[in-house]
Amino acid sequence: MTEEMPKVYDPSENEPKILQKWLDGGYYKRRAGVGDCTVTIPPPNVTGKLHMGHATDDSIQDAIIRMARMRGKSTRWVLGTDHAGIATQTKVDKKLKSEGISRLEIGRDKFIDACWDWTHEYGGIIVEQIKRMGCSVDFDNERFTMDADYAEAVRRVFCDWYHNGLIYRGKRIVNWCPNCTTAISDDEAEYHDEHGHLWHLRYPLTEPVNGQDYIVVATTRPETMLGDTGVAVSPKDPEKAAFVGKTVKLPIVDREIPIFSDYHVDANFGSGFVKVTPAHDPNDYAMGQAHNLPQINIFDEHAVVVKGYGEFSGMNRDECREAVVAWFEEHGLLDHVEDLDHSVMHCYRCDAALEPWLSEQWFVAVDKLKGPALDAVNSGKVTFHPARWTQTYTTWMENLKDWCISRQLWWGHRIPVFYCDDCGWEDALLEDTDVCPKCGGHHVHQDENVLDTWFSSQLWTFATQGWPQKPEQLEGHHPTTALVTARDIIALWVARMIMSSLYFLDEVPFKDVVIYPTILAKDGSRMSKSKGNGVDPMDLIGMYGADAMRFNLLTLCTTNQDVKFDANIDKKTKQLIDSPRTDQAKSFVTKIWNASRFLLMNMEGYTPGEPVAETAADAWMFSRLAKAVKMVTEGIENYTFGDMARGVQTFFWNEVCDWYVEVTKARLKDDSTRLQAQRNLMFVLDTSLRLMHPLMPFVTEAIWDTMPASVLDEKDGVLERAEALMIAAWPEPAKYEKFIDEDAERSFELLRSVVSAARSTRARYRLSPKEQLVALARMGVEDQQRFSTMTDLAASLGNLELTVAGEDAVKPAASIGVVDGGVEVFIVLEGKVDLAAERARMEKEIASATKELTAAERTLANEGFVAKAAPEVVQKKRDRAAELKETITALQSQLADFE
Template sequence: MTDMPKTYDPQTTEPQLVERWIDAGCYQRSKGTGDCTVVIPPPNVTGVLHMGHALDDTIQDAFIRYNRMAGRSTRWIVGLDHAGISTQTKVDKRLKEQGVSRLELGREKFVDACWDWTREYGGTIVKQIKRMGCSADFADEQFTMSPQFSHAVRKVFCDWYHAGLIYRGERIVNWCPNCCTAISDDEAEYKDEHGRLWYLRYPLKEPVDGKDHIVVATTRPETMLGDTGVAVSQDDPEASRFVGATVVLPIVGREIPIFADWHVDAGFGTGFVKVTPAHDPNDFAMGEAHDLEKINVFDEHAHVVDGYGEFSGMDRDEARAAVVAWFEENGLLDHVEDHDHSVMHCYRCDTALEPWLSEQWFVAVDRLKGPATEAVTSGDVTFHPKRWEQTYLTWMENLKDWCISRQLWWGHRIPVFTCEDCGWEDASMDDVEVCPECGGRHVHQDPDVLDTWFSSQLFPFATQGWPEHPEEMAGHYPTKALVTARDIIALWVARMIMSSLYFCDRIPFEDVVIYATILAKDGSRMSKSKGNGVDPMDLMAKYGADAMRHNLLTLVTNNQDVRFDATFDKKTGAFESSPRTEQARAFVTKIWNACRFALMNMEGFEPGAPVAATPEDAWMLSRLAKQVADTTACLEEYRFGDYARGLQGFFWNEVCDWYIELCKGRLQSEDPEVRVGAQRNLVFVLDTSLRLLHPVMPFVTEKVWESMPASALDLAEAAKTGCDSSHDGRFLMLSAWPEPAAYGAYVNDEAEADFEIARALVSGVRSLRARYRLSPRAEVDVVVKAAPADAARLEAQRDFLVEVGRLSSLVVGEHAEKPANSVSFVAPGFEAYVVLEGLVDLGEEAKRLEKEVKKVTGELAGIERTLGNPGFLAKAAPEVVEAKRARKEELEVTLSRLSSQLEDLSE
C-alpha cells in the first residue's frame, strides 16, 4: 500500500502510464484460451485524430482490454493506409510551395518525396491514438505500402487477373478534373445544388407530322457537343412517332437518330432526352444497346477538346454559358426552368465530378459477391446493430464491377506489363524488362496505381503473414470483431469479406460493430469549415483521456447519430467546454476519492475473503455480483453504451453514495474483527469495480489499483498462478477479469429486496429535507403505509432506518393515515408521510411555491411564443434555437415538480 495524493492529475499520470505499459510489453500479443484478434480500420497516413476515430478507438480498446483481462489470446493490429489521393495532394501542395512541379520532378523522385512526407508526418495519428491509452501492438505497426503488404497486394491482383476477375475496359467513371483520377461511386459525395433545366431545340432533318424540330431538356447543355442520339420512352406514344427520324445536331452539324429506350422517363422534360454516351452512365448503356458512337468532348481537366471551334479549350462552366448563348442567339433556346438536383463531388477536393469515358481496370464482382452475401445471410458474419445487415445486402445486390485504377503516382502500381514490339501483355509478380514472347526490351508497366481500397481490403490477413507465412494466421483468423463506421460498409467491409473468402476461404471477422456518428450540438455534421468540430486532443488536454473515453461510450445507443455537447468561444471559435465530459471528469474524481478514502482507513488490514456481516454487506455483495454479470454481458454483446452508463450508475450511486458511507462507522470501530471485516469487504468491492471500469477508464483505475492493498481477488489469482498477491510490479490491465460464475454465491435477492425498500425510504426522506431546505441533520417524524410483507421488511430494519434516516420516530402499518402538517412521497412498496410541523411554515411555503409557479409559467409561455414564431425559427442560429428548446424542457420539468409540491401542501 502507498499513499495517494489528494488530487488526481491526468496530464502527468496518463503519459507516464502509457510509457510504463509499453515498456513492460503489456500491449503485445497475449496468450490465453480462445482468441480475440482485432484489426484497426487503418487511418490515413495523412490523418489526425477526430471524434469518429476517438469513439472507434475507445470501443476497440475497451473490447481488447476486457478480453485481455478475461484470459483470451489478444492482438490488436494497428496500421496506416497510404491514402493515395490525399497523400499525393499534400505532397503536390508542398512541392508547389517550393516552386517545384510534380511533372518536372518525375515519377520516381515524386514517389521518393511521398515517402519523405510519410516518414516526417505520417505518425501523427498513431501518436494521438497512443496518447488515448489505446493498447494496440505499436511494436508491430503495419503500413499498406510496406514491402510485405505490397507483395500481398500484387499477388491478389495477379491471381485475380489470371482468373479472369480483373480486366481492362472502356467505361464511364466518376472523374475528378482537379485530382485527375477516377473516383468510385462510393467515394463520391452527393450535394444538393440549385440548378436549371434548359430546353433546347434540335432541328429535324426531315419534318415529322409538320414539325421541323424537337425539344430536349437537359441540366448539362455543354455536353450536347458529344450527343450521338436522342431517346424517347417506349411508353410515350406522342414522342414515339418520331422514332426513326434524324436530328441535325446544332453547332456540330452531326446527324443523330431518334430511338426508343426503357431508360427514358416519359414524365421528364419534354419526353425527348439527348444521349451523350461518353458523359453519362445511362447514356453509355443506351449507346451500347443502340450502337451509338461514344464521343468524349472533355479532356482530363474537363476542358473542351480540339475540334469544336470557339468552344475548344473552355472549361465546363465556360462551355455551358457559351453553348446556351449560342442557342439563344440562333433562336434555338426554347425556355429555361429552375431545377434543383444532386451533384457528385470529389470526397477529397470537393470538385464536381465529371462522368467521363475512359479506359480503366475493373474487378468483375459476379463470382465474388455470392459467397460474400451468403456469409452474412448465414450468420457467419453478424452486424451489430443488426439493421446494418440490410445496408450491406442491398449494396451487394446492386454491386457493379469495381473500377480499381487511379491516375496517380503514389500507391501500388498496377503490375501489368505490355510489349510495344509484339503486343504481349500480362500481370507479373516480378517487374518485367524483357518480353518473354519476342525478347524485345520495349516493355512498359501500366502507369496507373490501384484504388486505395484495393489494398486495404487485405488488411485482416495481409497484416498476419499472408501470403508468405500463412502459418502466422493459425489461431488468429478469422479475427473477432471489426469496429467501423457505417459509411464504409460498402467501401471496405464488403470488400474485405469478398477478398478473404476468395484467398483464405474464410470470413475475415465474425462480428461487425457499427459505431454511432458523432454530430455537433445542433445536429449538423462536425467539420472544420463550419467551425463546429472538436479535436479529441483538446478534450484530453482539458479533461484527461479517461473522461473523454467514458463520455464517448456513454453516448453510444442503438441510434446511430449522437450529439456532442461542445461549446465554443463565440469570438475565436475555439473549443470551450463539454458539460458531459466535465461530468465524466467528476466521475474520475469520484473513483479517485473513493479509493483514497478506503486507503486512509486500512490500518491493521489483513487480506481475506469478504463476508456479509451486515444487511448492507449482503446487499452490496449481491449487487456487485449482478453488476459483474451485467457488465460482462454488455461487453460480450457489444453494448458499450449500456456498459459505461450502467457501471457509472452502480459505482457512483450504490458503491460511493451508499456502501462507503455505511462502512464509515465500522471502519472506525474499536473492535478489530468488525474493522477488518469492513476493510476486506470494501477492498473487495473496490477492486472488483476497478477491474470492471478499467476497459473504458484505464488510467485512473490503473493508478488507483497500484496503491490499493491485495483483495480476495488477488489471493485467488496468487493461488492459481503462484504469483505474488501484492500489486508491486503488477498491472491492473494484466489482472484477471471478475468471472460472473465466481460471484454467483453472493447473489441474494432477499437481502437486496430488504435493503432496497429501506434505501428508498431513507432516500425519499433526504429528498424532502432538501426540497424544503431543512438541515440534513434535522430529525423528522415519519409514518409509512405499506402492505404487511413490506411493512415487516421495514420493521426488521427499524434501527438502521432511524439511525441513517435521522428519524425522531417511525410508525409503519398497513392502515397508517397521513398525519396533519405532513408531506408525502411514494416508492415501490409503500407511501411515506413526513411531518413538517414546527420545521416548515407550510402556509408561507405554499405562497413561495405559488410565486415560483407564476414565474416559471410566465417564462415558459414566453419561450413557447418565441418557438412558435416562424420568423424566429428561420433567422435564429441553430444553437440559439436548440438552447431555447432545452430551456423549455427544463422549465416544463420544474413546473411539474413545483405543481406537485404545491398539491402536496394543499392536502
C-alpha cells in the same frame, strides 16, 4: 498499501507516467493464452491526425482488447496506417508546388521518393496520438500498406484475380476528378445539394412530326450536348410514341441523331425528351450500350473541351456551359430556363465537381465474389452490431457493379501488368521484368496506373498477419474477433474485406462488425475544419484527460448512429472552449479517485481475506456487484457500450460510493467489525476497478498501484498480485453468481427509498439534516417483513422517527408524500414548515413560470422568428420552453401535497 495517494488526481501528470509503465512492461504485446482476441485497427491515413471518429473507434476497440487480455486470452491489436493514395499525393504535390517544383518535371521516381519523405516526416503523428489515448495496440509491430511484404500480398491478389478472369481492363464510365485527374469510386463520391437550372433546348427535327418542327429537351448540363448521340423518351409516354424512330439535327455540331424509347427515362422529368450523352452520364452510357449509340468523349482529363468543336474547344466545363446557352439563345433555340436544386457529385478529397467520363480502366468482376460474401452475412458467420446495418450491407451487395480499381496516380501500388511494345504481349507478373518472355524484346513497360487504396486495404486482416509469406501465423488468430468501423465504409471496405478473405482464405475476416455512431457537431452538422466546428480529441485530452474523453465517447455509443457532441467552440479562434459532458465524465474520474483514496486511507491493519456478508448492506452490495460484473462483461461482449458505460457510473457512484461506503463507515470505526468491513470494501473496490479498467484505464491503473493485495489476487492459496491492473484477472460472472440475492436487494432498496424520501424533503423545504422528522412508511406485507431488520438503520441514516405500516394506513395530517420504489413515505411537516407561506410561494412560482412559458410558445409559433433566427437561438428557446413545462409540473405536484 504501496504508497499514499495524492489528494488530487491530475490526468496530465498521471496519464503519461502510466503509459510509460505499460510500454516498459511490454503488456501490449501478444501473450500466450486460452482463446484468442485479435482486432485490426481500421488503418488511418499515414499523414492524418486523430479525429473524433478515430477516438470513438479506438475507445471501443481498446475496451474489447483490454477485457480479453484480463480474461487470459491471447490478444493482439494490430496497428497500421494506410498510404492514402490521393490524399498523400495531393499533399506532396502541394508542398512541391510551394517550393517551385513540378511533379511532372522531376518524374515518377523522384516524386515517389518525396512521398516517402513526407510519410516519414508526418506519418507518426496519429500513431503517437493513439498511444496518448492509452490504446493498448502492439506498437512494436506497426504495419503500413506500402511495406514490402504487404505490397507483395497486394500484388499476389491482383495477379491471382487477373489470371482467374476476375480482373479485366475496359472502357467504361467512371467518376472522374478533373482536379486530381484520377478516377474516383462511386462510394467515395460526395453529393452536395446545389442551386442550378434546367435548360429547355430546341432540337430541330429532320422532318416534321404531327406539325412540329422541333422537340424540346431538358437538361441540367447543356455543355455536354456536344457529345449527344441520341434522344430518349419513356415507353410509358404515349404522346411521344410518334417521335420514336425519327431523328433530330443536333445544333452546333450538325449531327443527325435518333429518337428512341428506353425505360431509364422518367416521363415526368422536364419535357419528356432526354438528351443522351453516353460518354458523360452513367444512365446514358447504359442506354447507349442498349441502342448501339456512338460514345463521344468531348472532355479531356481536365474537363476541357477537346479539339474539333470550334469556338468551344479549349473551354472548361463552366465556360462551355455559358457559351452553349448563349449560342442557343442567339439562334432562337433556347426555349426557357427553370430554377432547379439538384444533387451534384464532388471529389471527397479536393471537393471538385466530378465528371462522369468514359475512360479505359481496370475493373474487378464481382459476380463470383459477391454471392459468398452475401451468404456469410445471411448465415450469421459475420454479424453486424447494431443489426440494422445488415440491410445496408445486403442491399449494396445485391446491387454491386464491377469495381473500378485503377487510379491515375503515382503514389500507391502500381498495377503489375506489363506490356511488350514489339509483339503486343501482356501479362500480370509477381516480379518485375524488362524482357518480353514471348519475343525476347526489351521494349517492355509497366502499366502507369496504381491500385485503388481500398484494393490494398481489403487484405488488412490477413496481409498484416503473415499472408501469403507465412500463413501459419494466421492460425488461431484469423478470423479476427471484431471490426469496429464507421457506417460510411460498409461498402467501401467491410464488404470488400469479406469478399477477398473468403476468396483467398475460405473464411470470413472477422466475426463481428461493430458500427459506431457518427459524431456530429453540437448543432447536428458534420464536423469539419473548414466550418470551424470540429473538435480535436487531443484538445479534450489536454483539458479533461484521456479517461474522461474515452468514457464520455463510450456513453454516446447507442443504437442511434448520429450523435451530437456537446462542445462549445470559439467562433473566431475555432478553439475548444469546453465540453460539459466530458467535464461530467472527468467528475466521475475524480469521484473514482476520491472514493478509492478514502477507502485506502482507512486500511490500517488490513489483511487480505474472503468477503463475508455480515450485514444487509453487505448482502445488497455483493448482489449488486455480481450484476455489475455481468452487465459490464456482456456489455463489452455484445458491444452495447452506451448502456453499459452509463450503468457502470450509476453502479459505482450511486450504489458503491453514495450508499455502501457511507453505510459501512461506522463499521470501520469499530474494532470488532473493522477487518471484515475492510475486506468487504476492498473486494468491492478491487472488482469495480477491474470492471472499469477497459473504459478508463489510466485512473484505475493509477489507483491499483497504491492498493494492497486482495482475495482476487489469490491463486492456490498464495497471493500473486499482477504487475499491472491491465493484466490482472477479469471478474468472471460465473464466479459472482453466488452473491446474487434478490431478497437482500429488495430489503436494502426499501431502506434507500425511505432515506431518499427524507433527504429529498429536507432539500426541497430547506430543513436541517440535524432536525429529526416524523415519517410513516406505507408498504405491503412482504416488504414490511423484509424491512423489519432495516428500520433502525433507516431511521438513523434519515434522522427519522419512523413508523412502518401497511398499505391501508392513513396519511398523517400536514404531511407530504413521496413515492419511490413501490413505497409511500409520508413526512410530517407540521411545525417544521409554514405551509401557507410555502403554498403561496409555489403558486407565485407557478404563475411566473406559466407567464414565461406563454411568451416563449408565442415566439416559437411565430414563423418569421423560426425562419430568420439563428438555429441555436431557436433551439435555446425550445429548450427553455421544455424546461418551464417540467418546472410547472413539478411545482403543481408539490402544491398538491398541501391540499
